[in-house]
Amino acid sequence: MDYGTGPYPLGVRENGRIMDGQATVFIDGEAGTTGLGIRQRLHALPVAVRSIDPERRKDADARREMMESADLVVLCLPDAASREAASMVAAMEAAGGPAPRLLDASTAFRVDPDWAYGFPEMGADQAAAIATARRVSNPGCYPTGAIALLRPLVRAGLLAPDFPVTINAVSGYSGGGRTMIEAHEREGGPAFELYGLGLDHKHVPEITRYAGLSRTPLFVPSVGHFPQGMIVSIPLHLDMLAAPATGADLRAVLADVYAGSDRVGVAEAGTTLDADALAGTDLMELRVHANDARRQAVLTARLDNLGKGASGAAIQNIALMLGLASPA
């Protein structure tokens, strides 16, 4: 299937599927946490959303039919189901019939070179890469914060790729999807819990690759008894950097990189930071908390795990893929 070079102007499609002049979108996994968030945000875009019969939402034939009739399919599924859906679309392409473009919210394809990484703020060409890609993977919630902080510092030569990075993070319980939401809201979950202590969290490969690290970072996630919100924090001994730098220098690098972004910004650092202040938004705030006399700094990223960490990022990517303006 040839999708051309996009981004596609509204109502003009090369595969002949035009519905009321609008691109058609199918969310596979629409009833899940991320799917619902995307469904709600899609009201802000001029697209026609097609929904599957809830009774048949796990029926492979029904899903295939929905995919064949859509211009863009958003996968909001566990990894295995995402892989299955992507295989169905590959088969449609191989057969030469209509086949949709794909945006995947799972972890399945985030380091797959055939998929564009859906973090438009990552570099000057990334938005264009997403706009023209046939397959886009939506970033993980924790990687969104970690990559936003680390990548500019590595590229600026302040952080050596083999720097022994440690990433601490806390997420609201919605990060664990429907199962964890039910555990916290029906049964009452722990107030605070470290996890991933096998040190093999599924987000580590993605962080390593897109931050530009050659040494695998230590990643210590945790979850708190609040629904939405996230802080990713990275402690640094400034004397260990690749070049002499103060907190202000680190801040200047980040401020320069994100100066043109309406979603990601560098904020003033205080001495406390609450995790859920950006819940319900699609924004991300970066901070450099530094004590130059002690030559120490902590980098933080604050976001909503369901906003810029999932559904908000997906809406940015959908808009880019369909050539539409991102909702404010």
Ligand SMILES: NC(=O)C1=CN([C@@H]2O[C@H](COP(=O)(O)OP(=O)(O)OC[C@H]3O[C@@H](n4cnc5c(N)ncnc54)[C@H](OP(=O)(O)O)[C@@H]3O)[C@@H](O)[C@H]2O)C=CC1
């Ligand atoms: N929650 C978050 O903060 C984030 C989640 N993600 C990713 O998004 C994806 C979805 O996660 P999330 O929304 O939290 O998970 P949920 O468990 O809330 O939702 C998953 C949805 O997929 C459905 N589903 C499961 N298997 C199949 C199948 N074989 N065919 C069709 N539908 C199926 C589920 O139905 P049912 O409930 O009936 O089983 C459910 O509606 C995951 O890959 C996750 O890693 C990404 C970033 C952040």
Ligand SMILES: CC(=O)N[C@@H](CCC(=O)OP(=O)(O)O)C(=O)O
């Ligand atoms: C609190 C919690 O459990 N968070 C999830 C991450 C959220 C998620 O599933 O996101 P991705 O799709 O980006 O991997 C976890 O650590 O597995």
